[in-house]
Amino acid sequence: MMAALEVRGLKTHFFTRNGVVKAVDGVDLRIEPGRVLGLVGESGSGKSVTGLSILGLIDPPGRIVEGSVKLDGQELVGLDRDAARRVRGRKIAMIFQDPMMTLNPVLRVDTQMSMALRAHESLSKDSIRERSLAALGRVGLPAPEQCLTAYPHQLSGGMRQRVAISIALLHSPSVIVCDEPTTALDVSIQGQILQEMQRLGAELGVALVWITHDLAVVSSLAHDIAVMYAGRIVEHGPTEDVLAHPRHHYTRGLLDSVPGEGTPGEKLAQIPGSIPALIDLPPGCAFKARCGRADGACETMPEIADLGQGRGARCVHPLEAA
Amino acid sequence: MLGFLIQRVLQAAAVMVIISVLVFVGVFAIGNPIDVLIAPDATQDIRLDTIRRYGFDQPLWKQYLNFVTSLVQGNFGRSFVFNMPVLDLILSRLPATLELTLAAVIGATIVGVPLGMYAGYRPHAITSRAIMGLSVIGFSVPTFWVGLLLIMGFAVELGWLPAGGRGDTVAVLGVQWSVLTLSGWSHLVLPALTLSLFRMALMIRMARAGMREAMLSDYVRFARAQGLSDTKVIFGHVLKNISIPLVTVFGLELAATLAFAVVTETIFSWPGLGKLIIDSIQSLDRPVMVAYLMLVAFLFIMINFAVDVAYAALDPRVRGRS
Amino acid sequence: MTRRDASPFIRFCSEFAENRLALFAFSVVVIIVGAAILAPLFTPQDPYDIGKLILGDARRPPGYVGRGGYVHLLGTDAQGRDLWSAILYGLRISVQIGLTAGAVAFVVGGALGVVAAFAGGRIEALIMRFVDLQLSFPTILLALVISAILGQGKWQLTVALVASQYAYFARTAHGAAVAERAKEYVEAALSTPLSSGVVVFRHILPNCMPPLIVVATVQIANAISLEATLSFLGLGLPVTHPSLGMLIANGFQYMLSGRYWISIYPGIALIMLILAINLVSDQVRDQLNPRLQR
Secondary structure: OOEEEEEEEEEEEEEEEEEEEEEEEEEEEOOOOOEEEEEEEEOOOOOOHHHHHHOOEEEEEEEEEEEEEEEEEOOOOOOOOHHHHHHOOOEEEOOOHHHHHHHOOOOOOHHHHHHHHOOOOOOOOHHHHHHHHHHHHHHHOOOOOHHOOOOHHHOHHHHHHHHHHHHHHOOOOOOEEEEEEOOOHHHHHHHHHHHHHHHHHHHHHHHHEEOOHHHHHHHHOOOOEEEEOOOOEEEEEHHHHHHHHOOOOOHHHHHHOOOOOOOOOOOOOOOOOOOOOOEEEOOOOOHHHHHHOOOOOOOOOOOEEEOOEEEEOOOOOOOOOO | HHHHHHHHHHHHHHHHHHHHHHHHHHHOOOOOOOOHOOOOOOOHHHHHHHHHHHHOOOOOOHHHHHHHHHHHHOOOEOOOOOOHHHHHHHHHHHHHHHHHHHHHHHHHHHHHHHHHHHHHHOOOOHHHHHHHHHHHHHHOOOOOHHHHHHHHHHHHHHHOOOOOOOOOOOOEEEEEOOOOOOHHHHHHHHHEEEEEEEHHHHHHHHHHHHHHHHHHHHHHHHHOOOOOOHHHHHHHHHHHHHHHHHHHHHHHHHHHHHHHHHHHHHHHHOOOOOHHHHHHHOOOOOOHHHHHHHHHHHHHHHHHHHHHHHHHHHHHHHOOOO | HHHHHHOHHHHHHHHHHHOOOHHHHHHHHHHHHHHHHHHHHOOOOOOOOHOOOOOHHOOOOOOOEEOOOOOOOOOOOOOOEEEHHHHHHHHHHHHHHHHHHHHHHHHHHHHHHHHHHHHHHHHHHHHHHHHHHHHHOOOOHHHHHOOOOOOOHHHHHHHHHHHHHHHHHHHHHHHHHHHHOHHHHHHHHHHOOOOOHHHHHHHHHHHHHHHHHHHHHHHHHHHHHHHHHHHHHHOOOOOOOOOHHHHHHHHHHHHOOOOOOOHHHHHHHHHHHHHHHHHHHHHHHHHOOOHHHO
């Protein structure tokens, strides 16, 4: 089966006055239609830039310097502006973190939806209204007509995000990249949106790339997971498997630092040190300064070792399989 | 919406009252108003008589009350210098100033805003840098110098346009307008250009700043992710957002230009309010000064009010409050 | 030591120096200010000393050798003043008044804004209403009227300028102080035994400085421009102390008869000063603007 989205060797660098920031430095991803891939990492790991690169929304001083992004087999890197624009929003869509900022506050919902529709199709006013109402209904909004004529600030946070999702679905894309869409919402609403997205993914066969720093979200939603650190994927595999038996030390560290299972009063585990700045990264494994197991072999950047059964980890001393 | 309007009207009225007190005290209480009215060698009798006639022997607050009562009746007193009712004097000069001001501000907006928007859209292009360079020069040069240069260039050297005065007028609705005649236009061009340069520079800079900020905002990113072309993004989304601060600036500019016309009118001998106020300041014609300041204050308040209303009309978030 | 380790001030300066235009403008400002301060050393004539003026030398074109025995580099004006000297002294006045008015307005307005932000409640509302009121009134009118009422003279002019400009500082300071006030570190600091005065001075004020500095640079240029305009209109400084504006005004009538230099050269000097200051302030503003930093 052809992958809905296939990314190979993606490198996105930012050429600033202080040096080159290698935000994404060799990322491979693959996602089948209808599946959810969780892209996990802390702030500064490059996950958002990855999402933007896939959509082709990187502005100067940033640039995709290398790599391929194939959407349903079509190569996206290197497309000219018009061709790229025609793909965006139609075959692949993106939603962002804070719906108050992503929806234009001075325009009504129906205006914004109509603009999104007419970007790719010419439709009569009636069809526009029909399609908009259908899209709003599909994301579980209780009163679609009222939503249509409302302004974003008149809706609650969860409703706003649903509107954003419905806009993303307007042209039935094959892939939707979701950049932390629930981080800005209340925990209870988070759960609802997650359920909604799962349903939509299964129903419509849309593949989702879910970018987040929250392991809990990923564990309940994603089929597969890819962990990012300092611009590279350091581990990937089926979610349950990775979270239960991580092979990379960073993943282990992340799981350990999630408070929860320990006894009260116990000190919270933390990964020592902090994320290195993406300018002037030292050679070798980016995690070696914080890794308990690092040694001389870690001075060269390891490739992703194939550990069988769809698992991979970028480490020369991977943790034991359980 | 109605509550909002009423609140604003009340505020405006309160402000007018405060200003009337300040203006009155400022102008009449400082210095000796008598000295302008009578010759220095006048006899004591004439002095006392004049004082009584003009009410200067009464306590200040009584003078103020008289002032306000006659104000309400539309009587601003008589000019010390011209010996005619101040109201008539001002009204006869108002159209000229209005013409000049409107021509200058409208011209500045029509030229400045598109230029500024382009400069904000492509900030690193050579044209944009040129535009910004010109704008810095535009507001660094004091208005009076621009006028001098223009006179030297176009009137003296090239002889294309007249160096001063107002052209032939046509009476419309009982008021004299010069824009309806060719000679009127030729006389209007240079002073309007002088006056508009500073405003234009300001508009350019504001439009550019607004544009740059907008292009970096989340909703623009979301719109581009939907596949909207840049043109659609700018005219559909961004324009509405930046028009809000621009309208505010336009209103304030209108008011400020009205005041700034003072200098330009002096240089070009344009028979408007500006020249009147300079003359009356120099000759200490106090009733004219007071009336002018009140009028300008009133205009300001009206303009601010109009801007507030426009703001509420353009920004739906404001309507909900208050 | 990488760039990041240097103090913020040094970082600021080195980033500033990278923009060649701003650097050039800054050096122009320094040169002009220096020349203005050291004016007596560079000028063959003291333009304020009426006794030294030779009427017979009036209205001479640039390059003319006058009765005083020296070359009038830029010609002479209608009273026989050597234009080069008059311009330098005029620049001196401009710089003096611009800086003084700017500094006083900075202090007065800044203090007012911060105090208003911390007094809170009705005092704050009252002060800010008044400031807003004044801001919507055009500076030039205000300056005109105050100038007219107070009469001519240096300090009167400065008062007029300060009165029309403090409002910008007040509004900016208030806005910045309110934003800081809401931040958590202020709550934390106020809950310690430190007096609120100390909190304001040592913590809040430094954080309000960047926008105030930007306003200051713009306002200094404005003050200079305003002073020139007032002098041009005949208010401001007395005839014996010609500032650039007055020189331009005096020379205006000779423009039509071709003796352009009396107005043009002072004008060029004035514009150079204001333009240079504006270029510098543009760069300062871009560097201090958090929203434009990626």
